[in-house]
Amino acid sequence: MKRFIITEDGSHSLFSAQFNQQYHSLQGALNESEHIYINLGLRPALENGPVSVFEMGFGTGLNAFLAWKLADQLQKQVFYTSVEAYPVSMLEASQLNYEEATGEKGFMQLHHAPWGKETGISPFFYLRKEITTLQDFTPDRFFDVIFYDAFDPQAQPELWTEEIFTKIAAQTKPGGVLVTYSSKGIVKRALAAAGFAVERHKGPGRKAHILKAIKL
Numbered sequence: 001m002k003r004f005i006i007t008e009d010g011s012h013s014l015f016s017a018q019f020n021q022q023y024h025s026l027q028g029a030l031n032e033s034e035h036i037y038i039n040l041g042l043r044p045a046l047e048n049g050p051v052s053v054f055e056m057g058f059g060t061g062l063n064a065f066l067a068w069k070l071a072d073q074l075q076k077q078v079f080y081t082s083v084e085a086y087p088v089s090m091l092e093a094s095q096l097n098y099e100e101a102t103g104e105k106g107f108m109q110l111h112h113a114p115w116g117k118e119t120g121i122s123p124f125f126y127l128r129k130e131i132t133t134l135q136d137f138t139p140d141r142f143f144d145v146i147f148y149d150a151f152d153p154q155a156q157p158e159l160w161t162e163e164i165f166t167k168i169a170a171q172t173k174p175g176g177v178l179v180t181y182s183s184k185g186i187v188k189r190a191l192a193a194a195g196f197a198v199e200r201h202k203g204p205g206r207k208a209h210i211l212k213a214i215k216l
């Protein structure tokens with residue numbers, strides 16, 4: 001069971017006792033997802049046509065929900081693959097206020113979608129969720145955009161290594177981008193060593209920096 005959090009912009013998040021980590025920034029879950037994953041990562045990529053996204057950590061499904069709604073709004077196709085090792089329960093998901101926070105409908109469709117197979121959620125949004133660790137996941141396609149949303153490097157150092165980013169880089173198209181909330185030195189160095197050109201961008205709210213890394 002995860003604990004519920006109300007973040008500063010009024011949107012919900014969860015707290016994992018297992019990792020002693022919250023799923024989003026306390027300064028605003030919705031604001032963080034929009035700023036980093038949607039506006040820095042997905043939106044610019046959609047200017048060039050259909051986009052395949054890989055998300056590390058499906059979690060609450062907030063990033064996927066926002067990606068779906070942007071795809072529908074722009075009428076551009078998004079093929080969204082997400083891995084999750086410790087899924088939230090239906091009960092926990094059903095209590096999240098993301099429909100109210102965004103004014104959009106259908107959030108629970110993402111949670112009801114089956115694991116392990118691609119599901120058309122709309123004509124513009126195709127979701128494939130896999131219950132697996134990132135370490136055990138074998139991707140079968142190349143991605144334009146990576147939403148790298150693991151718990152932070154102190155909690156899960158094994159997910160922020162050169163080795164793991166090399167695996168991700170191998171599945172990222174040249175010119176594709178990885179966006180993440182962590183701008184720690186070890187993350188920048190591991191991404192650079194794995195073949196990404198790393199850029200620092202202004203973070204959401206009071207957060208100074210986030211990263212956008214471009215696959216060389």
Ligand SMILES: C[S@@+](CC[C@H](N)C(=O)[O-])C[C@H]1O[C@@H](n2cnc3c(N)ncnc32)[C@H](O)[C@@H]1O
Pocket residue numbers: 022023024056057058059060061062063064083084085086087132133134135149150151156159
């Ligand atoms: C920061 S939260 C993700 C938040 C999520 N993107 C959202 O929008 O709610 C990190 C997620 O990674 C999952 N996770 C932790 N270790 C993992 C691993 N080794 N492989 C895959 N998922 C993992 C956690 O269960 C959690 O859901």
